[in-house]
Each structure stands twice: as C-alpha cells, then as structure tokens.
Amino acid sequence: MKFTLLLFGLAQLLKIASHLNKAFKHAVRKAQVRILITTRDRERARLFTFDRGKVSSCGGFHNDYDAALVFKNAGIGFKVLTSSKADASFNAAADGGLCIRGMSFYAKWFQDVTQLIR
Amino acid sequence: MAEIFGGHIAAKYMKEVEGVDTVFTLSGGHIENLLDGFNQYGVRLVDVRHEQAAAMMAHGWSIYKNKPGVCLVTAGPGFTNAVSGIANAFLDAAPLVVLCGRHPLRDDNTLALQEINQIDMVKPITKWQATCYDIARIPEYLATAFRQAVTGRPGPVFLELPPDILFVSMDEKNLVFPEKRTHRTRVLPHESELKAAAHLIDNAKKPLFIGGSGVGFSNQDDAFKQFIEKIGFPFALLNNGRGALPDSHALCMNDGGFTAVAAVAPQADVIIAAGIRFSWVMQATKLFPQAKVIRIDIDPAELDNMRTSQVGLAGDCGDIFERLTPLVKKADHSPWIETVKNAYQAMLVTETEQKNTVSDPILPLRLTQQIMTEIGTDAYYISDGGDTSYYGMTGFMSDHRAGVLAPAGSLLGCLGTGIPFAMAAKLANPGKPVILLHGDGSFGMNCMEFDTMVRHNIPVVCVINNDCAWGMIKHSQEMSIGHDRCTCSELELRHYEKIVEELGGYGEFVKKDDDIIPAIKRAVDSGKPACINVITDPTVVSPATAMFYQNLSDF
Ligand SMILES: Cc1ncc(C[n+]2csc(CCOP(=O)(O)OP(=O)(O)O)c2C)c(N)n1
Secondary structure (H helix, E strand, C coil): CCHHHHHHHHHHHHHHHHCCCCHHHHHHCCCCCEEEECCCCCCCCEEEEEEEEEEEEEEEECCCCCCCEECCCCCHHHHHCCCCCCHHHHHHHHHEEEEEEEEEEHHHHHHHHHCCCC | CCCCEHHHHHHHHHHCCEEEEEEEECCCHHHHHHHHHHHHHHCCCEEEHHHHHHHHHHCCCCCHHHHCEEEEEEECHHHHHHHHHHHHHCCCCCCEEEEEEECHHCCCCCCCCCCCCCHHHHHHHCCCCCCCCCCCHHHHHHHHHHHHHHCCCCCEEEEEEEEEHCCCCHHHHHCCCCCCCCCCCCCCHHHHHHHHHHHHHHHHCCCCEEEEEHHHHHHHHHHHHHHHHCCCCEEEHHHHHHCCCCCCCEEEEEHHHHHHHHHHHHCCCCEEECCCCCCCCHHHHHHHHCCCCEEEEHHHHHHHCCCCEEEECCHHHHHHHHHHHHCCCCCCCCHHHHHHHHHHHHHHHHHHHHHHCCCEEEHHHHHHHHHHHHHHHCEECCCEHHHHHHHHHCCCCCCCCCCCEEEHHCCCCCCCCHHHHHHHHHHCCCCCEEEEEHHHHHHHHCCHHHHHHHHCCCCCCEEECCCCCCCHCCCCCHCCCHHCCCCEEEECCCCCHHHHHHHHCCCCCCCCCCHHHHHHHHCCCCCCCEEEEEEEECCCCHHHHHHHHHHHCCC
C-alpha cells in the first residue's frame, strides 16, 4: 500500500514540477519517454508518460514502456525510491532487488529528472 | 653509375628502413613511379576502388599491426577522396602515413591538371604535413613522416611527392638513408606522482579502470596484465584498447558494454582513466563527478582536459603500468566486482533475453548472438552503422587485441569505415575469421570494396543488419520531429548479397532466425568474401540512438 501510494504521490509531484519547476521543465520539454515502475509480480505498478513537457501517469501494469524499474517486492521498491543515497538503485540492482527492463538509458534519465524535484 | 628514380628511392627506403610490407592505394598518373617502386622492392600493394577505403584500411592496419599504416593516393581527387579517412585517423589518433601525389612543382599556378592546395586542406587533420622538393631528401622526409606518426600521441601525417622528384633519377651511390633509431628517452611522471597514484589505488574501495586506445597503442599487454591483476580493479577497455586483455578476463566488464561503464562509474570512488580522452561519450564531468581520478596519458596537456584529475601521470600507458606495479599493494576487490557485475547485468535483462530468444522478425542482438554461437571468440569482429555499431560493440566478444571494433563509433562517427577495417583485419590476421556486422545504409558507402576483396582474396564475412533504413537517424527523427515526418532516412529492401555475388563473392539472403547459423557456416566454408543480407526488425532502437538524440536535443 505504501508503495502504491508512493507511486501515486510521485506522479503528482512530477505533474506539479512539469508546471512549476524550471529545471525539471527544461529537462523534460522534448522527452517522449514511458517509464514503468512495478513490482516483479506486477501487482503494484504505475506508468509515467513524458510527452514533450507533459507528464501523465496511469496506475497498473503496462507493457508499452521504454524502461521498467522492476522491484523484487513493494518493500524494496519503497526503500529504494525514498532513499536519499545516490547508490540505492545500484545496490538494489546488485542485490537482486531491482532489475531494469527495456532500455536502462531511459531508467537513468528518469532517475536524473526525478532528482530535480528532490 | 647506377641511377635510381625518386619513386623507387621512396619505396626502397620504406621497405628496407621502415619495414613497410603493405601499402593501400588507388593508382594515378602522378604516382606511377612510386607504384612501380613498390613493385620493384616487393611491397604488397592493395589497390582499392575508392581512396577513402585506402586511408581507412591503412588506419585499420595501424591498429591491427600496431605500426604505422601507409596509404598512397594520387593528386587532386585522389587526395580529396581520402580526406574522410585521414580525418577519421586524426580524431582516432592513429598513426597513418599518407603519401600523396601532387601536380608538378614546375606547373605551380598554371591551372595544371589536379592542381589544388592540398597542404592547407590537410593541415587541420594531420599531425605533420610537408612537400618534398628534392629527390635526394626523399628518405629524410619519409623518416620524419614515420617518426611524427608515432611520436607522442600518434596521428596521421601527410607527405606530398611531386612528379618532379618521383620521375627523375639520381646516382644511387649518393643516396643516404637516415638510420632508424629507437630512443630509450621517454616522457615519464615524477616519482612523487606515481606514489600519489599508488596511495589512491591502495585505498580505493569501489575502484574502476577505464582504458582506451592508448592502452592498445602502448603494445605492452603483459605490463597491463600484471598491473591490473595486482590492483584487482574491474576494467573496461574501450576504443582501440579493447582486447589488450581478452573480453573474457575475470575483471573485464566489456560484456556489459557502455551500459556497464555508465552504471559503475558514478559509484566508483577511484577511477584510473588510461589512454582515453574524455570525449562526449565519456561525459566525464557528469558521469563520475565524485570519483578521484588518476589520469594516464601520453600527452601531459591532456591530463586535466575536460576534468581536473587528482593525479595526472604523463607517459606511455605500458611504461606507467610497469612503474606503478611495484608501488601498489596486491588487492582483492572480489565482493565489489561481484556487486558491479550483478548490477550491470540487472540493467541488461532485456538485452540478454533478446540474445537468447528466437525472434521473428529477427532482432539485431539475436543476430549478433547467433553469429557468436557459430564463430566464437577466436575471431575478429567489426561493426559499422548507427545502431548497428552499438549491437556489434555489445553483442560481440573476442579473445584478441582489437578483436571487437566499431570504427564508425569513434569521434568522427564516420560511416563506411567497417569494410576497410574488416579487410585490414583479415589481411593482418589471415588465419582467423573476420566478421563484419553492417548497417544497410552504411554498407552502400564502400561496398564496391568487395571487388577489392575478391581480387586480393580477402574472405571477410559481412552480415548486413538490414532494417531498410538509416536506422539511427530514422529513430532519432521519430523522437524529435515525429514518426510521420521522417525525412531522407528510409531505404528500401535491396538484395545487397547479389551485388557481392556479381563481384565474385558469396551471397545469401536471410529472413528467419533458424537460417542465420547455416548461412554463416556456408559463407565461411565458401572461402570467398561473403555477404549475408539479414532482414531485421526495423522498429528496435539502440541506446546509442537515445544517447545520440539526447546529445543533440538539448538546445
Ligand atoms: C559518412 C557519414 N554520413 C552520414 C552520417 C550520419 N549518420 C549517422 S548514423 C546514420 C544511419 C546509419 O544507418 P545504417 O548504416 O543503416 O545503420 P543503422 O543505424 O540502421 O544500424 C547516419 C546516416 C555519418 N555518421 N557518417
């Protein structure tokens, strides 16, 4: 539940940032990227769509992503996404808690732009 | 009194003093006497169908043989055709010796045939350039050219030889060849800096070693092996440094391609960057802002370029490894290496699945995997194209130095380099399979060189990753201007394999996954230069395109 709420909250923050945060607006203004964040069992998931400056999101699992951050479970997902440590994702990937599907380049891009709203 | 022609003097000098055994060329009236000289002194001439290929082959040769590659082109259009190859070698810091014809000195400013100011044109893309005016000084000029090509950071040199000196003769007994010396004098770092580097290395917790072409050109693979195995750093070898140790080495991260470097570099506390310049690909300031960096470069001015280094060591990579090895402690970073490998593998799940799954339409990475399954690591791999260069770089593994190259991925980003490089690889390693993965667009740039392959018996196997498009450009246009507005980036289905068959080679057309391996087998068994035209999924996009697009979209 915490994880699902976190994804929902993140979606709201990204949407607000796409209107108000100058650096974020600049970073996403040309991007057409779909990022899925999901648990491995696909039970908890949300798709974030960046479309030339607009950010939208949609709950649930979707197949049409450019990159997916697939967490082993919701607990790990919550911990990694709320961690202030720069190496949280890397360590989760190393420990088997996270894998990237699709193009990891876009996952890295997503991490970089979400840093702008921290 | 025995007379000798200028062209013969040049050939004799290169054969006897510089040990040149192969020259890449395309004929022309202005260079006739030099061509004849090469014949006279038993230098193999590989005559190509476009001068660009001659320059690119000589560039490739310099990497595979670790010595200067020589090309000879005629005045005017021969020169201008070679310019892309020279520029490519310049940005790639490759020791290319370009010998070039010239309109006669006698005819300067008379609108002579092929009269054009070549020297001024070539200045920005060569380390050294000159015109020889005196037959007796030909050996001296050549000696300087060969020395300049390899001294310090290697690079292309350019020597104009006009007919006024090539076509005349002199008494052979007055001919003096400069002695070829190997000096032991070296650029070396100060002892205190070596110690500072050793201190950083010994205290590293999350280290990373990134080596570039400087590691390759240094040609001291043993020194590198001893050093890296003592410090135990995971390493990635990029550009022409790839293969200084095999891709299968336990510390090597090349199976993760640039994804591995991009994932690990931001986490590293100490990075050794040896023989590699911090270009746009390395994004040194963005990718690893926190790491302490030890920079090793033959050029002292490079040490703080683009990013200040904590320790800068000027000198040849191998010499520096040799000096550092006794100063560092033996270390074991196994837990970190396991972390690193697990992390980047977790980021490559989709690529790994694509490689190992039968695909319809065929996916490019599946294609590379099938090629690897059939050919293995005891081979030389080259790729050319946009996305295709990426697939080759990540899909292929080799046991050999420079065993996996994507020359179009170097700084000039010059398509068309694949065929000349593959020919050079095969000539340099006739006993090994040489496989070239080519984009269909870039294949068109030098495909007439299959004629050269047939005439000179250079049985390269070229596999076309045919997406009927200039894929990288088409996909980045889809991202920028939209799917419905793609411009000049679509191609059509063409039977390129038939061109190769017509030229005397072997050709096959493949659409099904199951047919890839049998086709490769037949191509290798044919013993001929071969082209397997494989239709692949036109919708897949490589990370190289995403990176390329991002780089140009930030305006
Ligand atoms: C000589 C040259 N001309 C044009 C370009 C611009 N360019 C970069 S990638 C690319 C598309 C390459 O298409 P292809 O060879 O089919 O490979 P793919 O990207 O489809 O794998 C082009 C035209 C270039 N890099 N070099």
